[in-house]
Amino acid sequence: MIDPNLITIGLCTYHRQEVTDTLDSLTKIVIPEGKQIQIVIADNSVDANSKALIESYADQSPLAIHYLHAPASNISIARNACLEWALNYSQYLIFLDDDEFVVKNWLCAHLDTAQREQADVVIGPVLGMYPEQAPEWVKALDLQSVKEPIISPNGKIETANSGNTLINLDFIRQHPLRFDLEYGRSGGEDSIFFRQLTMQGGTIAFSEQAEASEHVPLARTEYNWLYQRRFRCGQTHGKMLLLDNPSTFNRLKQIFLAGAKAGFSYVYTLRFINQETSQKYFWKLRVALHLGVVSGLSGKQHLTQYGSNH
Incomplete structure (x- = not known):
């Protein structure tokens, strides 16, 4: 009841x-x-x-x-x-x-x-x-x-x-x-x-x-864990973009946009290549996010992060 x-x-x-x-x-x-x-x-x-x-x-x-x-x-x-x-x-x-x-x-x-x-x-x-x-x-x-x-x-x-x-x-x-x-x-x-x-x-x-x-x-403050986390978040965002509009045209458009954003973010990391600043890691993790979007839009299998003890 x-x-x-x-x-x-x-x-x-x-x-x-x-x-x-x-x-x-x-x-x-x-x-x-x-x-x-x-x-x-x-x-x-x-x-x-x-x-x-x-x-x-x-x-x-x-x-x-x-x-x-x-x-x-x-x-x-x-x-x-x-x-x-x-x-x-x-x-x-x-x-x-x-x-x-x-x-x-x-x-x-x-x-x-x-x-x-x-x-x-x-x-x-x-x-x-x-x-x-x-x-x-x-x-x-x-x-x-x-x-x-x-x-x-x-x-x-x-x-x-x-x-x-x-x-x-x-x-x-x-x-x-x-x-x-x-x-x-x-x-x-x-x-x-x-x-x-x-x-x-x-x-x-x-x-x-x-x-x-x-x-x-x-363990969740390590760069590799955070990189994988951002990549997986990008994969999920890519999947959601297809929920809104599953057409082939939209898929290709979103892949192009995410790829361009990944490229821009990578170029921006070069400004901080010799510096250990938060901005350097911000842009590196933005690269991971946008690459994840490309992966999700392309139908790649999601990274597995759940199921370990941490």
Whole structure:
């Protein structure tokens, strides 16, 4: 039975002990009068790696926590498991990553924005917290933070990620969208999902007060990891360009534009070739992004970044 006053918070986890830190932060949030929350955690590991940890935590927690085993090594399977669960109980599902922690008024901000703007989706900022050993250029570029949405030329938010995102499940009941398994090991499944939602008439709003933060692992501050990440983001963007217009003409046009942007970005890196500045790495990662767009438009297989322990 669907309870309009029950909000489901969905966490997808994979070999990550920090999920209990996320749960700790959720015990401190303000819950609006008349509302209740439940937490569903989808464990995406083959061996149900987090089951004992989560069930032990749940036994001692005031939170209503439900564990799901949703294998294996494909984040879309876990996201869909949370979605299917929430559809049976709630009007709203809020996805939160298993290494994030939230501010006290996080839930209130999400709900206030959804109701005030009559939005089908609300996204909040995610602030990256970097280890002291991280390179200074990484801290300067702050690529792990999502501080504001990307606004399309028509003035609307047309896609989102799922790191700190509310979904009005009434829209999903009318438009049975699911996260695509094809992108479940590469990432980008959330961008595709929310782009399909807006293409079917859904609306996305942004709540600056619905803030989450995350500790960035040192491994994710390495240049090679960031390069692959930007390349994969480009691949996803290329796929979304074809969602809008799958014609051969549009594909060739977008490949030409992305290739030209990659070339321009590469030339710009030469200005900083003998300098260790954030601008040098900014333009090098722009090259990766645009090359990824070319790859996505060309139908190449996405890079696999999900499924490792970091």
